[in-house]
Amino acid sequence: MNAPNRHELFVLEDGEKALEVTEDTKIPNAATFKVVKQDHTLGNMLRAQLLASPNVLFAGYKAPHPLHPHFLLKIQTDGTITPAAALEAAASRLIATLSALEGKFRREFSFKDGESGGGAVTAGAMETDPYGGGPVGWGAGRDYLDF
Template identity: 60%
Template sequence: MNAPDRFTLFVLDEGEAPVEVNEDTKIPNAATIKILKQDHTLGNMLRAQLLSMPQVLFAGYKVPHPLHPYFLLKIQTDGSIAPDLLLSEACNQLIGTLASLEGKFKREFAFKEADGAGLGATGVGGAGHGGAAFATSDDPYGTGAGTGGTASWGNRDDYLDF
């Protein structure tokens, strides 16, 4: 009843800026950045990426209220680079990391499809599998579901091995 329409939580209005940077006057080399129409997902990823950078002294975020679709990101640097430029660099690194993860994900499932090992008619609780959810060849952890745990890691391919 009091909740806003769902689309207003992620669609920017006409002329609305997605990012607002406010320099902090009380803390040296610090800024508070308001990122609109985003939530904890992006906030936590940016915070983690910023903390992995050696120029960052502090990085944190908060969502002031769940009904307001924005979060505040606070960054303090060592003075060698401005907080807004460091955020831009962190975003580029995060995009590269996510692109790499996407490539690995697609490659592994392409290998799985090429091997022909998908969930077929015998893959889900079929006869001879002891009612197990997966057949031994589809078991990602090598526990040998349905075979008494006789499969081992060394003698089979696993889609978790990068």
């Protein structure tokens, strides 16, 4: 088929750069970043983090073709920071958000592993529901992680 080998979609070749920057000459305080060996998943998360920043006027991405494993990320700022600095800050916030999500995920599954046969809540497993539903825990009623 026309599809490249699977490893070519995520493994950088020798001398290949993961990120290429092109300054935009027509738009002030703008740049286009080519992120190699990544797809829509990272592009959409970075775009969302960039748009949450008050210094970013525009952030958008496109994947030119499904067989080419890269995407183009365009960023325009208000001039108080550079587009590269905005991207670095957004990536740092994204890493922190994903680390917090991983911690919550691991904590929930540790509660499941420590569950006793009677359905009692283990020590420290009781917390408040982030959606306002009151206390949650494995003994306080099952939720979406109930297998």
